[in-house]
Amino acid sequence: DQQVKQNSPSLSVQEGRISILNCDYTNSMFDYFLWYKKYPAEGPTFLISISSIKDKNEDGRFTVFLNKSAKHLSLHIVPSQPGDSAVYFCAASAGSGGSNYKLTFGKGTLLTVNP
Amino acid sequence: GAVVSQHPSRVICKSGTSVKIECRSLDFQATTMFWYRQFPKQSLMLMATSNEGSKATYEQGVEKDKFLINHASLTLSTLTVTSAHPEDSSFYICSARDRGGYTFGSGTRLTVV
Numbered sequence: 001d002q003q004v005k006q007n008s009p010s011l012s013v014q015e016g017r018i019s020i021l022n023c024d025y026t027n028s029m030f031d032y033f034l035w036y037k038k039y040p041a042e043g044p045t046f047l048i049s050i051s052s053i054k055d056k057n058e059d060g061r062f063t064v065f066l067n068k069s070a071k072h073l074s075l076h077i078v079p080s081q082p083g084d085s086a087v088y089f090c091a092a093s094a095g096s097g098g099s100n101y102k103l104t105f106g107k108g109t110l111l112t113v114n115p
Numbered sequence: 116g117a118v119v120s121q122h123p124s125r126v127i128c129k130s131g132t133s134v135k136i137e138c139r140s141l142d143f144q145a146t147t148m149f150w151y152r153q154f155p156k157q158s159l160m161l162m163a164t165s166n167e168g169s170k171a172t173y174e175q176g177v178e179k180d181k182f183l184i185n186h187a188s189l190t191l192s193t194l195t196v197t198s199a200h201p202e203d204s205s206f207y208i209c210s211a212r213d214r215g216g217y218t219f220g221s222g223t224r225l226t227v228v
Contacts, residue, residue: 103161
């Protein structure tokens with residue numbers, strides 16, 4: 001049972017345009033969400049997170065939106081750059097205050113930004 | 116920022132041998148570390164949660180006798196794949212929770228021949 005779903009395995013965007021990566025979740029106990037960027041044969045790199053008490057968090061070119069009622073979040077990258085090309089993972093955890101709450105990952109979306 | 120060092124980055128071993136993977140938190144103490152496994156084009160699947168000074172907590176379906184986890188100090192956790200088989204070939208990644216969130220190691224590509 002996939003609790004975190006990234007239904008688009010890949011996305012191709014033109015440089016300078018907006019990239020929108022989507023993520024859906026089924027577990028209503030999730031209250032902390034993260035986005036990671038990953039290159040082949042490397043560990044994930046943290047990008048941005050959002051707590052369930054918020055509906056938007058912004059950091060530079062990256063903005064994450066959370067719609068709790070729809071159990072949906074999205075990552076917006078604008079403007080997109082070729083260096084953003086990577087696999088993006090959505091992750092969720094239940095209980096953001098503790099130190100040992102495990103992350104559940106989606107399958108990832110391969111973003112390709114074309115020059 | 117927080118750094119998690121994972122070694123080795125790549126290892127090739129023969130069937131039946133054991134392989135140890137180390138995960139170190141370099142500038143912070145991690146009472147809890149996580150071990151993930153990733154198959155090609157798949158998600159990162161949590162294998163176990165490593166707790167300093169106590170037994171690891173394994174996810175359903177993960178053989179604890181095959182994947183031995185030791186978390187002897189606040190900065191080091193090890194994963195030993197015992198009696199490795201070709202189907203154990205995968206990408207293994209560790210992670211630690213720090214003040215800013217979760218920091219991941221660079222991963223270990225294990226190939227069992």
